[in-house]
Amino acid sequence: xxxxxxxxxxxxxxxxxxxxxxxxxxxxxxxxxxxxxxxxxxxxxxxxxxxxxxxxxxxxxxxxxxxxxxxxxxxxxxxxxxxxxxxxxxxxxxxxxxxxxxxxxxxxxxxxxxxxxxxxxxxxxxxxxxxxxxxxxxxxxxxxxxxxxxxxxxxxxxxxxxxxxxxxxxxxxxxxxxxxxxxxxxxxxxxxxxxxxxxxxxxxxxxxxxxxxxxxxxxxxxxxxxxxxxxxxxxxxxxxxxxxxxxxxxxxxxxxxxxxxxxxxxxxxxxxxxxxxxxxxxxxxxxxxxxxxxxxxxxxxxxxxxxxxxxxxxxxxxxxxxxxxxxxxxxxxxxxxxxxxxxxxxxxxxxxxxxxxxxxxxxxxxxxxxxxxxxxxxxxxxxxxxxxxxxxxxxxxxxxxxxxxxxxxxxxxxxxxxxxxxxxxxxxxxxxxxxxxxxxxxxxxxxxxxxxxxxxxxxxxxxxxxxxxxx
Amino acid sequence: xxxxxxxxxxxxxxxxxxxxxxxxxxxxxxxxxxxxxxxxxxxxxxxxxxxxxxxxxxxxxxxxxxxxxxxxxxxxxxxxxxxxxxxxxxxxxxxxxxxxxxxxxxxxxxxxxxxxxxxxxxxxxxxxxxxxxxxxxxxxxxxxxxxxxxxxxxxxxxxxxxxxxxxxxxxxxxxxxxxxxxxxxxxxxxxxxxxxxxxxxxxxxxxxxxxxxxxxxxxxxxxxxxxxxxxxxxxxxxxxxxxxxxxxxxxxxxxxxxxxxxxxxxxxxxxxxxxxxxxxxxxxxxxxxxxxxxxxxxxxxxxxxxxxxxxxxxxxxxxxxxxxxxxxxxxxxxxxxxxxxxxxxxxxxxxxxxxxxxxxxxxxxxxxxxxxxxxxxxxxxxxxxxxxxxxxxxxxxxxxxxxxxxxxxxxxxxxxxxxxxxxxxxxxxxxxxxxxxxxxxxxxxxxxxxxxxxxxxxxxxxxxxxxxxxx
Numbered sequence: 001x002x003x004x005x006x007x008x009x010x011x012x013x014x015x016x017x018x019x020x021x022x023x024x025x026x027x028x029x030x031x032x033x034x035x036x037x038x039x040x041x042x043x044x045x046x047x048x049x050x051x052x053x054x055x056x057x058x059x060x061x062x063x064x065x066x067x068x069x070x071x072x073x074x075x076x077x078x079x080x081x082x083x084x085x086x087x088x089x090x091x092x093x094x095x096x097x098x099x100x101x102x103x104x105x106x107x108x109x110x111x112x113x114x115x116x117x118x119x120x121x122x123x124x125x126x127x128x129x130x131x132x133x134x135x136x137x138x139x140x141x142x143x144x145x146x147x148x149x150x151x152x153x154x155x156x157x158x159x160x161x162x163x164x165x166x167x168x169x170x171x172x173x174x175x176x177x178x179x180x181x182x183x184x185x186x187x188x189x190x191x192x193x194x195x196x197x198x199x200x201x202x203x204x205x206x207x208x209x210x211x212x213x214x215x216x217x218x219x220x221x222x223x224x225x226x227x228x229x230x231x232x233x234x235x236x237x238x239x240x241x242x243x244x245x246x247x248x249x250x251x252x253x254x255x256x257x258x259x260x261x262x263x264x265x266x267x268x269x270x271x272x273x274x275x276x277x278x279x280x281x282x283x284x285x286x287x288x289x290x291x292x293x294x295x296x297x298x299x300x301x302x303x304x305x306x307x308x309x310x311x312x313x314x315x316x317x318x319x320x321x322x323x324x325x326x327x328x329x330x331x332x333x334x335x336x337x338x339x340x341x342x343x344x345x346x347x348x349x350x351x352x353x354x355x356x357x358x359x360x361x362x363x364x365x366x367x368x369x370x371x372x373x374x375x376x377x378x379x380x381x382x383x384x385x386x387x388x389x390x391x392x393x394x395x396x397x398x399x400x401x402x403x404x405x406x407x408x409x410x411x412x413x414x415x416x417x418x419x420x421x422x423x424x425x426x427x428x429x430x431x432x433x434x435x436x437x438x439x440x441x442x443x444x445x446x447x448x449x450x451x452x453x454x455x456x457x458x459x460x461x462x463x464x465x466x467x468x469x470x471x
Numbered sequence: 472x473x474x475x476x477x478x479x480x481x482x483x484x485x486x487x488x489x490x491x492x493x494x495x496x497x498x499x500x501x502x503x504x505x506x507x508x509x510x511x512x513x514x515x516x517x518x519x520x521x522x523x524x525x526x527x528x529x530x531x532x533x534x535x536x537x538x539x540x541x542x543x544x545x546x547x548x549x550x551x552x553x554x555x556x557x558x559x560x561x562x563x564x565x566x567x568x569x570x571x572x573x574x575x576x577x578x579x580x581x582x583x584x585x586x587x588x589x590x591x592x593x594x595x596x597x598x599x600x601x602x603x604x605x606x607x608x609x610x611x612x613x614x615x616x617x618x619x620x621x622x623x624x625x626x627x628x629x630x631x632x633x634x635x636x637x638x639x640x641x642x643x644x645x646x647x648x649x650x651x652x653x654x655x656x657x658x659x660x661x662x663x664x665x666x667x668x669x670x671x672x673x674x675x676x677x678x679x680x681x682x683x684x685x686x687x688x689x690x691x692x693x694x695x696x697x698x699x700x701x702x703x704x705x706x707x708x709x710x711x712x713x714x715x716x717x718x719x720x721x722x723x724x725x726x727x728x729x730x731x732x733x734x735x736x737x738x739x740x741x742x743x744x745x746x747x748x749x750x751x752x753x754x755x756x757x758x759x760x761x762x763x764x765x766x767x768x769x770x771x772x773x774x775x776x777x778x779x780x781x782x783x784x785x786x787x788x789x790x791x792x793x794x795x796x797x798x799x800x801x802x803x804x805x806x807x808x809x810x811x812x813x814x815x816x817x818x819x820x821x822x823x824x825x826x827x828x829x830x831x832x833x834x835x836x837x838x839x840x841x842x843x844x845x846x847x848x849x850x851x852x853x854x855x856x857x858x859x860x861x862x863x864x865x866x867x868x869x870x871x872x873x874x875x876x877x878x879x880x881x882x883x884x885x886x887x888x889x890x891x892x893x894x895x896x897x898x899x900x901x902x903x904x905x906x907x908x909x910x911x912x913x914x915x916x917x918x919x920x921x922x923x924x925x926x927x928x929x930x931x932x933x934x935x936x937x938x939x940x941x942x
Binding site: 130271274285288290298314315316318321359360362365382386388 | 586588589591592594598600601737740741742743744745748751752753754755756757758759760761769780785786787789790791792793794827828829830831832833834835836840844852853855857858859860862864865867869883885
């Protein structure tokens, strides 16, 4: 990897100077250079950041300053070492302590003070669910000029591409799409109230840690409302009158859905999961009658007045969310990870094992069962890492680490083409790589590559690589 | 609380001697007394165990021996103090360290090496899911004399009561209930293959930590198969011919379902969740046609050959599991817990806030949303504790701790009658109490009581009380 692409020569020189002074322990120069520098995590040809260089030489004051200024301690050099790993290897305990404290955050009662927010998990909207039954309020919001509409067909959003090649969701206003609503009531499109708030689509950021104070906890009625509308088979030209560059993101292509900006992914995921529910659940599962949509898209009611689903509370009336256990399984030696591949994966790609949870299971047992079924590996202790809504159509991915208590693999060839233990260094190298065909790994004949950062599997694998500092 | 009820005078004397020698630091006597003593956790009038007394006086060798012999470090005396809290209060760091290490287990990469197994979460059966499509094997197992059947009507199991007042599920064999299957194919009862293995119903134990090596990972085809059968409206007399004391556990009474033995609860929960699914999901939600049961009860297929649910994979075909976020919310001062009560709760009962997850949410955001909706309390960091399958009809309870970042409560009176902060000492006292009407708490006019131990809310609350040693 060369100098960061797209960096101007001047910025590149400042980054190089930052790394040099960090490695030298020159606190004053580091402090001066870091002012206003957009990318504090610039790397040299070997993937070393300023933080790593300061950690290498035990400059704890510089390390503290760099961490305070937001340097990313999870980055790894091309040898797969994090700043913490480097500090521990060269035995700089003060630096190790600083980085460990930074990782753990200030809350001593939990292992980390920051919850991981995965792709599709970041939404700035307050769902404002108490307003879902307020028909008058909803009607006013529907017609309000500040209200934003996102439109879907075949469960896929209408988007535009920016000049920089970024995928952004088209935002419509009522006046632009009111023709959709000017139909007899029965033909009106499925419309979901998503919530209120501002969704700022900035440049795509990395999956980030969550700062709860930034959420719209204090959102008020003054904030704009958001709705998702299933536009059905409306001709594209009608929408392009309002948004000339509007196009439909490839339907049925899950990878396409991952190209929306991180800031918009949560809203799109919420909308897609609910629209998919309406698409698949049009009839009462208990009696077969037609269902009536209520509560701004969050409830179904059977039209048959005799149906017993109308007595008491039944889950037939509410959106479906399917929990899936997904787990990075760690070898008893701590330095190998169990990954598997499906036939339909691109060549060389392996990922975490995963499976739908069954009724009557705990998360931990679902992890053990799935891993045993697919690989014959026995898992003992299980720890939770993070979760991710996955709108295809409406999964809840529950990401865990599983600690293997056996090592001999038997692949369930009905489910998977291959399951293997991978060495930490090979996994770390694959994390650096971009996709299929990049970089041969270790002694294996084919290159390993991993799911993209938008998938929780990627985040679990990354967390594991950073988990044991002692490489 | 007096000496443990049901203890014979001799055992009671040995327990008293154990406590005395533990408090004196007499390692030899403790080692001798503990041999063969069934209850190493006997308490004195103030709720003190031998472990607490050894911790009080800093006898680390005795503490180590007691922990090794299985003494329960989570117990609290009547002042709500655990052994760790006592050691910290009296500043015996060696003892604190021993207990902390014991709690953390040997695996340094996770906070605890033991996963909590909640009620309905312990099942000794291997689900053997690869056999669900093996029609011939299933048929053989159905008729095999070693096979166990558990019978349900109205989603409730047939049970018997032992002489000691324990509720046990009736286990039938094929010959005893074959009349249920001697009908035209269309009228055959809904039958679910639960798995293979031995379910030993012993005396009811406390919710326990999980030892993965005790699971039937190595289960083979020789182990007995288990099936659940919906017996519908079969006359009770027909079943009593085989099991004279059989009776139907009160249907629709959720508390009744919690009276089954811990060892059987997992099997009953699995069966009930699946039977409830078949009961509620008889018609295809996509086209309204009738569904056909397949794969030993784990799949539905639409009978309409034109239905698009037959193209590709649709969640309409698989059992539903509804994830619920349930959270113990901790006050910023660390010493108060947020609990709420529904109108229909028994008098004085409060529990953790909880709510169904929505599409497009992470677990952490669902916790924050629910707490904010119901109490206006803002939650920052969220940590996962444990999960619990809850077969009413098929929830997955995801138990978390939420760290509040605000304190002023506004109750959502649509959902809850009251929400309050409770002091740690009052919660600890309520954990000691058994149920409504037991023990006045602090200065409040009405006694607080908590959900029973079978509920994950109880386990979350208990874990919180033991979380901060410094009372």
